[in-house]
Amino acid sequence: xxxxxxxTSTLTRRRVVVTGMGIASALGIDEETVWQNLLxxxxxxxxxxxxxxSEFKVGIGAEVPEGLVEEKLKTLRRxxxxxxxxxxxxxxxxxxxxxxxxxxxxxxxxxxxxxIMGTGVGSAQNHYAAFTSLFEKGPRGLRPTSxxxxxxxxxxxxxxxxxxxxxxxxxxxxxxxxxxxxxxxxYRMIRDGYADTVVxxxxxxxxxxxxxxxxNNIGALSRIADPQKACRPFAIDRExxxxxxxxGVLVLESAEKATERGARIRGEILGYGESSDATHLTSPxxxxxxxxxxxxxxxxxxxxxxxxxxxxxGTGTKGNDSCESQSIRDVFGDSTDAxxxxxxxxxxxxxxxxxxxxxxxxxxxxxERGEAPPNLNLENPDPECRLNLVGxxxxxxxxxxxxxxxxxxxxxxxxxxLGPGD
Amino acid sequence: MSDQSKEETIIAQLRGILExxxxxxxxxxxxxxxxxxxxxxxxxxxxxxxxxDIEEVIGIHLEAKEVLNVTTLREITALxxxxxx
Numbered sequence: 001x002x003x004x005x006x007x008t009s010t011l012t013r014r015r016v017v018v019t020g021m022g023i024a025s026a027l028g029i030d031e032e033t034v035w036q037n038l039l040x041x042x043x044x045x046x047x048x049x050x051x052x053x054s055e056f057k058v059g060i061g062a063e064v065p066e067g068l069v070e071e072k073l074k075t076l077r078r079x080x081x082x083x084x085x086x087x088x089x090x091x092x093x094x095x096x097x098x099x100x101x102x103x104x105x106x107x108x109x110x111x112x113x114x115x116i117m118g119t120g121v122g123s124a125q126n127h128y129a130a131f132t133s134l135f136e137k138g139p140r141g142l143r144p145t146s147x148x149x150x151x152x153x154x155x156x157x158x159x160x161x162x163x164x165x166x167x168x169x170x171x172x173x174x175x176x177x178x179x180x181x182x183x184x185x186x187y188r189m190i191r192d193g194y195a196d197t198v199v200x201x202x203x204x205x206x207x208x209x210x211x212x213x214x215x216n217n218i219g220a221l222s223r224i225a226d227p228q229k230a231c232r233p234f235a236i237d238r239e240x241x242x243x244x245x246x247x248g249v250l251v252l253e254s255a256e257k258a259t260e261r262g263a264r265i266r267g268e269i270l271g272y273g274e275s276s277d278a279t280h281l282t283s284p285x286x287x288x289x290x291x292x293x294x295x296x297x298x299x300x301x302x303x304x305x306x307x308x309x310x311x312x313x314g315t316g317t318k319g320n321d322s323c324e325s326q327s328i329r330d331v332f333g334d335s336t337d338a339x340x341x342x343x344x345x346x347x348x349x350x351x352x353x354x355x356x357x358x359x360x361x362x363x364x365x366x367x368e369r370g371e372a373p374p375n376l377n378l379e380n381p382d383p384e385c386r387l388n389l390v391g392x393x394x395x396x397x398x399x400x401x402x403x404x405x406x407x408x409x410x411x412x413x414x415x416x417x418l419g420p421g422d
Numbered sequence: 423m424s425d426q427s428k429e430e431t432i433i434a435q436l437r438g439i440l441e442x443x444x445x446x447x448x449x450x451x452x453x454x455x456x457x458x459x460x461x462x463x464x465x466x467x468x469x470x471x472x473x474x475d476i477e478e479v480i481g482i483h484l485e486a487k488e489v490l491n492v493t494t495l496r497e498i499t500a501l502x503x504x505x506x507x
Contacts (some may be wrong), residue, residue, distance in 0.1 A: 079446060081445040144467075
């Protein structure tokens with residue numbers, strides 16, 4: 001068996017806590033605004049601003065409100081370089097300031113923290129620019145810095161350079177599971193003593209003609225033109241997902257170090273499970289998903305009835321939501337009906353490799369504040385999705401661990417168990 | 423055209439290039455021949471992009487080794503004039 005179970009681990013297992021959270025999303029780039037938008041049921045999805053929608057089958061998406069990222073970058077003495085990196089830089093700044101590891105504006109002092117980020121399409125904006133130039137001018141049209149700008153680890157490397165973080169830096173690339181896998185990897189690094197601090201999460205931006213175009217043509221996007229109604233997770237009349245750009249960044253630390261520093265503990269990573277379906281490149285399997293959920297629960301040493309919230313992958317596609325409902329019911333059994341279930345993609349859009357991070361932050365905020373945000377557009381829940389889905393108003397939840405599911409094309413499944421903080 | 427007016431033209435072109443491509447914030451009002459490479463946040467890598475853009479916009483190819491020890495834009499301008507700008 002390749003997975004080392006908690007019982008057989010010979011390593012000292014350390015507690016891993018969350019001391020900082022940062023967001024760059026269509027709902028806003030500061031935690032309070034994002035939370036208020038979630039509670040009020042305000043979606044970040046709108047008509048596309050950064051692309052000529054007339055070229056595509058779908059003309060909507062969830063974009064960060066105009067100018068916010070650029071303004072924030074100015075305070076960091078930066079100008080835009082690549083959208084995914086820019087979003088990550090913005091989100092990481094809030095997370096690091098909140099954790100107390102940096103204060104305010106640069107310059108920053110070097111510190112020993114690793115950076116493990118997830119992404120689905122990486123530096124897509126720079127890739128598109130480079131390919132455009134290549135096709136127009138030939139190989140000589142490629143800028144000398146095309147290589148470092150286009151490498152997928154430009155995001156994690158850019159964070160180390162901006163914030164002077166000297167631990168390991170690399171990317172986890174597993175489509176929509178990327179951020180959950182990145183956070184899981186970061187958690188394990190700290191848990192097993194390979195790092196004390198890891199900046200982790202995910203970032204993705206794909207409103208360019210190539211990345212958005214390929215998503216248009218695979219048939220997974222909602223064709224409902226009204227941005228308010230387009231993304232309808234778990235509803236019987238759901239038609240597909242809606243893409244969104246964004247970044248979510250968490251600062252994870254060993255509980256020991258966080259306590260020693262006097263940092264505010266915002267939450268805890270209690271367990272992580274991962275698996276592959278090994279059945280189909282794009283169609284999910286309830287067996288693989290359930291395996292990851294069980295692994296995460298086992299590692300957290302929790303029973304299903306001890307989970308107080310499930311933040312689903314919930315894409316709003318026919319295939320995902322039915323499959324995920326089945327796998328949740330398989331794992332939670334009789335306790336399924338007692339656990340409130342939310343889907344955040346009707347707010348943030350499907351932010352692919354960032355979704356696991358943004359939605360983990362949403363779940364941590366729910367635990368902290370005792371409320372779960374409404375599910376949008378769920379007037380008619382799908383009878384095939386027999387879950388305790390939160391309705392059109394926020395609901396109170398108990399202060400208990402939450403499960404965050406992320407599943408991706410490629411058959412990868414990543415599940416996090418998130419716990420309360422101080 | 424005198425060397426001075428050539429310099430002014432080139433400086434304006436360099437400002438256009440760098441304003442477009444720079445990833446660092448810079449006070450562009452103080453931009454001029456005396457501006458240092460360091461203050462623009464250019465390093466050994468990003469200066470290659472500058473040379474690429476210079477060739478695109480001004481049509482003069484400078485080798486990286488020619489600008490290895492350059493510290494100000496005035497020196498880059500002089501090199502461009504020397505090479506036929």
